Amino acid sequence: xxxxxxxxxxxxxxxxxxxxxxxxxxxxxxxxxxxxxxxxxxxxxxxxxxxxxxxxxxxxxxxxxxxxxxxxxxxxxxxxxxxxxxxxxxxxxxxxxxxxxxxxxxxxxxxxxxxxxxxxxxxxxxxxxxxxxxxxxxxxxxxxxxxxxxxxxxxxxxxxxxxxxxxxxxxxxxxxxxxxxxxxxxxxxxxxxxxxxxxxxxxxxxxxxxxxxxxxxxxxxxxxxxxxxxxxxxxxxxxxxxxxxxxxxxxxxxxxxxxxxxxxxxxxxxxxxxxxxxxxxxxxxxxxxxxxxxxxxxxxxxxxxxxxxxxxxxxxxxxxxxxxxxxxxxxxxxxxxxxxxxxxxxxxxxxxxxxxxxxxxxxxxxxxxxxxxxxxxxxxxxxxxxxxxxxxxxxxxxxxxxxxxxxxxxxxxxxxxxxxxxxxxxxxxxxxxxxxxxxxxxxxxxxxxxxxxxx
Amino acid sequence: xxxxxxxxxxxxxxxxxxxxxxxxxxxxxxxxxxxxxxxxxxxxxxxxxxxxxxxxxxxxxxxxxxxxxxxxxxxxxxxxxxxxxxxxxxxxxxxxxxxxxxxxxxxxxxxxxxxxxxxxxxxxxxxxxxxxxxxxxxxxxxxxxxxxxxxxxxxxxxxxxxxxxxxxxxxxxxxxxxxxxxxxxxxxxxxxxxxxxxxxxxxxxxxxxxxxxxxxxxxxxxxxxxxxxxxxxxxxxxxxxxxxxxxxxxxxxxxxxxxxxxxxxxxxxxxxxxxxxxxxxxxxxxxxxxxxxxxxxxxxxxxxxxxxxxxxxxxxxxxxxxxxxxxxxxxxxxxxxxxxxxxxxxxxxxxxxxxxxxxxxxxxxxxxxxxxxxxxxxxxxxxxxxxxxxxxxxxxxxxxxxxxxxxxxxxxxxxxxxxxxxxxxxxxxxxxxxxxxxxxxxxxxxxxxxxxxxx
Numbered sequence: 001x002x003x004x005x006x007x008x009x010x011x012x013x014x015x016x017x018x019x020x021x022x023x024x025x026x027x028x029x030x031x032x033x034x035x036x037x038x039x040x041x042x043x044x045x046x047x048x049x050x051x052x053x054x055x056x057x058x059x060x061x062x063x064x065x066x067x068x069x070x071x072x073x074x075x076x077x078x079x080x081x082x083x084x085x086x087x088x089x090x091x092x093x094x095x096x097x098x099x100x101x102x103x104x105x106x107x108x109x110x111x112x113x114x115x116x117x118x119x120x121x122x123x124x125x126x127x128x129x130x131x132x133x134x135x136x137x138x139x140x141x142x143x144x145x146x147x148x149x150x151x152x153x154x155x156x157x158x159x160x161x162x163x164x165x166x167x168x169x170x171x172x173x174x175x176x177x178x179x180x181x182x183x184x185x186x187x188x189x190x191x192x193x194x195x196x197x198x199x200x201x202x203x204x205x206x207x208x209x210x211x212x213x214x215x216x217x218x219x220x221x222x223x224x225x226x227x228x229x230x231x232x233x234x235x236x237x238x239x240x241x242x243x244x245x246x247x248x249x250x251x252x253x254x255x256x257x258x259x260x261x262x263x264x265x266x267x268x269x270x271x272x273x274x275x276x277x278x279x280x281x282x283x284x285x286x287x288x289x290x291x292x293x294x295x296x297x298x299x300x301x302x303x304x305x306x307x308x309x310x311x312x313x314x315x316x317x318x319x320x321x322x323x324x325x326x327x328x329x330x331x332x333x334x335x336x337x338x339x340x341x342x343x344x345x346x347x348x349x350x351x352x353x354x355x356x357x358x359x360x361x362x363x364x365x366x367x368x369x370x371x372x373x374x375x376x377x378x379x380x381x382x383x384x385x386x387x388x389x390x391x392x393x394x395x396x397x398x399x400x401x402x403x404x405x406x407x408x409x410x411x412x413x414x415x416x417x418x419x420x421x422x423x424x425x426x427x428x429x430x431x432x433x434x435x436x437x438x439x440x441x442x443x444x445x446x447x448x449x450x451x452x453x454x455x
Numbered sequence: 456x457x458x459x460x461x462x463x464x465x466x467x468x469x470x471x472x473x474x475x476x477x478x479x480x481x482x483x484x485x486x487x488x489x490x491x492x493x494x495x496x497x498x499x500x501x502x503x504x505x506x507x508x509x510x511x512x513x514x515x516x517x518x519x520x521x522x523x524x525x526x527x528x529x530x531x532x533x534x535x536x537x538x539x540x541x542x543x544x545x546x547x548x549x550x551x552x553x554x555x556x557x558x559x560x561x562x563x564x565x566x567x568x569x570x571x572x573x574x575x576x577x578x579x580x581x582x583x584x585x586x587x588x589x590x591x592x593x594x595x596x597x598x599x600x601x602x603x604x605x606x607x608x609x610x611x612x613x614x615x616x617x618x619x620x621x622x623x624x625x626x627x628x629x630x631x632x633x634x635x636x637x638x639x640x641x642x643x644x645x646x647x648x649x650x651x652x653x654x655x656x657x658x659x660x661x662x663x664x665x666x667x668x669x670x671x672x673x674x675x676x677x678x679x680x681x682x683x684x685x686x687x688x689x690x691x692x693x694x695x696x697x698x699x700x701x702x703x704x705x706x707x708x709x710x711x712x713x714x715x716x717x718x719x720x721x722x723x724x725x726x727x728x729x730x731x732x733x734x735x736x737x738x739x740x741x742x743x744x745x746x747x748x749x750x751x752x753x754x755x756x757x758x759x760x761x762x763x764x765x766x767x768x769x770x771x772x773x774x775x776x777x778x779x780x781x782x783x784x785x786x787x788x789x790x791x792x793x794x795x796x797x798x799x800x801x802x803x804x805x806x807x808x809x810x811x812x813x814x815x816x817x818x819x820x821x822x823x824x825x826x827x828x829x830x831x832x833x834x835x836x837x838x839x840x841x842x843x844x845x846x847x848x849x850x851x852x853x854x855x856x857x858x859x860x861x862x863x864x865x866x867x868x869x870x871x872x873x874x875x876x877x878x879x880x881x882x883x884x885x886x887x888x889x890x891x892x893x894x895x896x897x898x899x900x901x902x903x904x905x906x907x908x909x910x
Contacts, residue, residue: 004466005466005531005532006466006531008463010459011459011460011461012459076459076461077460077543077833077834078834088532088606106561107834107835108830108834108835108836108873110873147834150830150831151543151831151832151834169876169880170876170877170880173876173877173879173880174836174876174879176883177830177836177879177882177883178830178831179831372632375563375605375632375633376605376606376633376634377606378532379532379533379562379563379602379606380562380563381563381629381632418563418565418874419873421624421625421628421629422625422628424628424632425624427632428628428631428632
């Protein structure tokens, strides 16, 4: 049975439940109170997050969690998304490997982020909230949440990393077109923002700082909660739709991937893509390899520490155990803004620490060379974030050419680069920053890790 | 049988031949030499256009023309494209109408233009050419052709309307990323460009002027030909894949559209969308209505004349009979740059003149109100061009609400607005130009129509 360019599931075949990998990871640590080192009870989170998503965050008993009909309807506007056979890339590489990618970019937000945005906006509306706050760096998450909030009728305040809002003015326009209020961060709308502005008057902001501002605004506004687009377990849960669809689509053609590759910033895409495949591996039913790919400029997995840390610069969040560079680590500017985060999903971190996932990092120039090759052969111009996975997939395929192996490679093409043209402009002009932090740079970040009284 | 949100054909079901509506229009006039009013023979076109496309341009005998395998392979990277049921828009409007749209925006060029770009690049390569030249206004055609030329290995020079290249720098970057050379027009690289610059030193250029420069460059360069993204019969032929897929998809669910709506600039999208449906009508097998929608600022059909005219400002092209505002008509700036052309496809013009198509026009504000409503309900942020069709479809659906009719409406969503965020920014800021040309403005354009010695 010959494999088409694109394998689509029908809408009826779209998964009706998310996959909760936590069930197979009973010893994954939860939220910890930095003041006393004790677990944070569910009640301690209710003022910040939506109730339903907290339940999902802490759920270690249900491997499959039904997707509400309203979210399935929203998903049906842009899902199921295809698994694409990269025939043209294979030909250009002359590789015996078979390369597949799960494409999540065919929606206006341009990325997989919409999968969790839809869920979180729906649960917020169902809870009777007036609105939500969030942060965005590269802009994919803010765009996705704007779309979901417009659809479900929720107000939205987005704190957008200031440098990003200046470099990507069109992301801001996109969010505003969907009705969101976009505030460059740090701002004078919050105490934490004001404090940061006093301490660093010229700062361009950071994701960790924008999170702090969004958290503060949610806490101070009636009928508001804070929502996050990555890192947390419930976000990985929502993103499992990526892996579930990919697995179903491949199974239609009796295809079993040998290598599964995803870019990793906060880890939600990688976690969602691998979820059902990893379940097979944890149950001893699969020998697939899993590879996380991150920028050399922000190497949370490859050079970070597995430690309890805050999720934000303002140290307002509870602690979570994750691979981290320290909440005070300032990643150097790079075009894959979605991967510039000091920490990593606790699920991905645990799987990596347990040896089930390997990790590698690339410089920006390596990544953009792969991106342009992909664009010219496969048509689609990829997001800088996704291009990390493309680079690793190409390296795997080239290795197959040398070894003669015909491995089946699956990678996540998380999004498109249509709002990232400044990045391509710099690349075309030969103007890329391939900075890699020194050990001394990393030590400065590690020095900001919290010291726990009793963990 | 309930209709899903998106009706996809399988790759195997994708049409293997284009539909040539010319066969049913035997009295459609061809190219005419302005010097003597006589038809231009095929040989007179060989120095300008690719041989295979000239054959298609003049073909009035074959209703179906096979699509070469290489083009089918290229199509398979982004086709078949879905017919989408606009359930959420219907609900928001409270209409009994059933609204469907054929979505052509799910590719990096962001529009249907890729359908003809793939074909024209392939034929140019097959002919042994080194490269091609073209013009682009809004940028969709230039982007599409860049992708196709990168894929088939052809050089490409794009003359981009200067104001557009300044307002949409990212379109330029996109084309350059795919390897194209992009020259803002008018430029000093051509005689016609130099002449225009002397006569109008501050001009921002126009599509008609960019066409003249591209034609001159192709004529002067060894191994080059000129390719055009709209207007001509062979472009409508390539775009018939839109209508063929739409008809097949709808037939799967026994759906027959009562009204078919498309935006009309040069007419290639509209012509391609309606082609197989119009064949049924011309054969007396259908009573469907067809509506062309254009900007009030550039009303070729609704206020133009059916006359022989040049396709370009420099009056270098042969004459074609079309609805036109005169090649000297300067359309006011508007955000639907793809619809800012003085003329109209001869096929669409003839069908309109024969009463088979009706036409209407809207101001920019009307169009963007419809665009934002569509974006917030259906998710996808539409291109300004496509939003003309959305506005007309919404009006039809609202009329159905009043009359109680449950009409089936099909419109063409030709593309996405991701590279048009300046337009949305202006709209969000309440800053739209709703200029409509006066009769005196139009008379100035009509005064530039050629006087034929003998037609």
